[in-house]
Each structure stands twice: as C-alpha cells, then as structure tokens.
Amino acid sequence: MEKISREEVRHVAELARLRLDADEELAMTRHLNMILAYMDKLNEVDTSDVPPTTHAIPLENVFRPDQVRDSLDRDRALANAPQSDGANFVVPKVI
C-alpha cells in the first residue's frame, strides 16, 4: 500500500520550504514510500505504557545566573549575511 502520495510529497515539500522538480518529486515519493513501509516494523512493538525518550541522559532544568555578558558584536554577526546594509539583514520585501 502506498504510504505517501505524490500530492502529499508536494504538500510536505511546501511545509519544508523545498521546491522539488518533477524528477525529484517522483524519486522522493518512491524513496519515502520505501522508507515509511520499513517503519511499519515499529508496530510489532507494544508501547502502550512506555513513556517516550527525548533525551537519552536524563536532564533536569539547567539554570544559570542572569548576568550581562559580552555577545557577538554586530559587524561579526552580519559578516556572513548574503545581504546586509551594515546594520540589518536585508531580505526581499515581505509586505
């Protein structure tokens, strides 16, 4: 059975902000179906009373004193920007 249709692949690509050309879309649909079919294996496992793990090594909240410290200065923060005006990141018009 098909796990994910080509339309769904297109929708997920939209969510992920990716543009797939027709060939990529076909290959992606085929590969994702193959991979997702394999994931069915997990349904063999009874997990009804099992809590999920998000961090392998248990972690309590980590606090630190609220102190002012140096941070990256503006010139260095902007140094890798594809486009900036020296004070801001510049992007195509939004509104």
Added chain:
Amino acid sequence: MASVTRMTIHELREALVTKKISVSETVRAYLERIDALNPRLQCFLTVLAEKALQEAEDYDAGRKDLSASPLAGIPIAVKDVLCTEGIRTTCGSKILENFFPPYDATVVSRLKSSGAILLGKTNMDEFAMGSSNENSAFGPARNPWDPTRVPGGSSGGSAAAVAADLCAAALGTDTGGSIRQPASFCGIVGLKPTYGRVSRYGLVAFASSLDQVGPMTKDVRDAALLLSVLAGHDPKDSTSIDHPVDDYAAAVEAPIRGLRIGMPKEYFIEGMDPDVADATHKACRLFQDLGAELVEVSLPHTAYGVAAYYIIAPAEASSNLARYDGVKYGYRFPEARDLMTMYKESRSRGFGAEVKRRIMLGTYCLSAGYYDAYYRKASQVRTLIRRDFTEAFQKCDVLVAPVSPTAAFKIGEKTENPLQMYLNDVFTLPASLAGIPGLSLPCGYTTEGLPIGLQILGPPLGEATVLRAAYHFEQATKTARRMPSLPENA
C-alpha cells in the same frame, strides 16, 4: 625512528619534547604528505598550511611552550562540521560553502588551549547525513586501504586522514555511528562518548539529542588522551554533563582480569559477512584469554533501532535545518524577488539529495496526523532500547559487538537505495539512541585485506572502562596490526 607522520600522539609528543624532531619539521612532513595524497583521497576540504607552519615556528622559536600542554605541537584535523573562527566551515554542503564562523566550537578552543596545531578541516557527508561520504557536496573522501571503496561516514574524511597518516589524530562527530563506522572501515580507533560528555557548542546541529563529538586516533591511548582534553562541562551547552572528567590515559592500563564482557546475542546474527562474524567471535575469545569473563546478554529491541533512529534523527534534522533560509548566513538564491522564493530556491539549490530526503522524512513524521504514529512511537521504542542496555549492564561491564555488518563497500554500491544504506547502520544506532559511549578499534581483516572494527560499548559515563578493555585488546593484537599500502614517504 619511525616516520614522523606515522607516529601516535604520545610517540610524537615524546619525539618533540626530547627534540628528536622539531615542530616545523613535523608540520612540513604532514603538509608534504597531504600534498601528495589528498588529491587522491580527498580527506581535507581545507588545509591550513600557513597557519600551521606559523604556529610550529612559534614553538620552535620558544615563543610558545612545548612542554606545558598535553597536545603541544601535535597536528590535528577537525571535521568540517565544527566551527572554527575565521576558517571556512562547510559541513560538506554547498549551502555553507562560504561560511566563516565568528567563533570556535568549544572542542576547538579546547584543542587550541591544549597546544594542538589545527592542520585542516576534513571531508564529510553533507550535514553529517550519510554512512559513506558519498553525500559530500565536494566529492567523497576515499578509503586509503582501497581508493575504490568508501571510507565510511559521516566522519569519513577524518577517518581516512588518520589512517593515511595525513594528521596525528582527528575529531569526528557521531549521531548514529558516524565516528565508529568510518573508524572501522579505515582501521583506526574512534570513540563516541556518552551524550553530554563533550560539549556540542559550535557543532553544527544535525540531530541535537544524538550528536556527539569524539576522538579518531591511531591507537587507544591517543583516544584516551584526546578525550581527556575534549570532555567536561560547558556552560554554553545546556545538555553537557556536569560530572568530573576521568584521567582516561591513566585508567587504560588497569588490568581487565574479571571484567565482564557481554555478548549481545542480537548482534551475532545470520547474514553478517562471514569475515566480520569470524573476527568478532575471535575477539571475544581473546578477551577470555586475557582473563575477562564472557557473558551472553540480550538486547531484545535491537532490530527496531534502524526504524526508530530514521524517524527521530530526520525529525530533529528537519527542525534544525530550518535555519538555512538564506537570511543570516549561507547560500541565498540571488534572483529571488519575494521571501518565499528566496527560502525555497536557496534551500533547494543549496541542499543535496540526502539532506532533502531527511528533511522531507522528518517533516512528514512530525506533521499533523502522523506525529503519534511515527515520532511518538519511535521515541517510545527509544525508551525500550535504553532499558535493554540498562538491564544488560546489570550483568556485564562492557558489551562487545561488530561495528558494521560488512567491511568498507565500493563507492556507488549502495547509493541507489537509501534504505539499504540506512540498514548498514544497524549495529551503531542503538547505542546512539541510548546515549551510551561506544568505541571502534581494529580487530582483524577480511580475506580481501580490508580492516574490520570491533565495537565496545559501556554504560553512561563508562568511557574509562571501554577504553581500558580496548587498550588491552589492542596490546594483545599489536603484532597483527596492518597499515594501508601507501607510500611511506610520499
């Protein structure tokens, strides 16, 4: 004296401190070897020749103290996923082809303050996603044992560079086996520490609950030395563990008589390459000869590791890689007139096929209606995999297993079928999901002469015991150790 480029860190330290060789001579020997072999092996994406020679001169002229720091004068390579201030850091991706980080990763600062000389940045699968290095946007690194084969991945450049004597040691990162598997394929030692043992600050994120930095070295003692430098709490990484760091190098020599070695039966299965199975069984018998006690244990959820990992890691990746939007750094499609086109075109042109596949897979598994069936289910199975290890470590001190079902495969052999490539990670993924330390070291050779790695796993923060078991195994197998057939003095 052995060729300088072949020396381990501890041998080279000895030679430098006793002035048998100067730091400049050492660095030049490496640079010459890189010049000769890197065009063929493509281990390095960036070589820091001038900088390294300058630092070497600082040592030789006495401007820097050679005796003070544990890695003083030692040329080390760093995987290109770790930020280096002012030095290009590509992650093996076109999208970061011109990225010059404004700061050093904590592990890089630690190397520097320990006196190491940064020799260059090593090749890798794009964003550390891959098991063969074939996903590098800059062409794959090649295996020094046979350049028609992959060096493994994702830290393939680091592994190949260490194996080919292009550096004294290297840093790699491991999310699902990316240190251990290439170490195994290239016949070197690689250690993935406990999650949180080493800071991730400045490590470009792939899957944040799994990523970990570790040493890739010529022998076990070097891995111990390097881990002592890397490990420790870092306030800049809130997931780093605040726990004292052992003197790993001192710990390795303690005897292993009575050490309980667990053999997880799920890792000794049909269908494995017979040479790999044979070498792993022989390794277990050797441990017994060395006075350790073999215990059969079970990790019943091993078979679900691949499925759980390839949901969790892509899910985290899809979120982490959302930052590549063409705004603050990285590639931007210059002709975009509106924001959405800028996002889509920058990402679609900047990312390679495997990265796109994982972003898609992760986005799908987290999307409305599928979250419970995939991400939540996988996270629950992750709990069961963790529990398996907790129970196993009640009965044994370390676990011994193969690293990979086969030795290094041919370039192009598995690229057509992504699932086949994923299944190759079956023996390394469970330890990653459980966050426990794992080491790979050479334990034999296939009939074709390719190295086979042995995996030694320990409980959380059990690095000292893992290294100790590995050290004794290495001492007992030293005479059988081979080197790739590359020119001695290239």
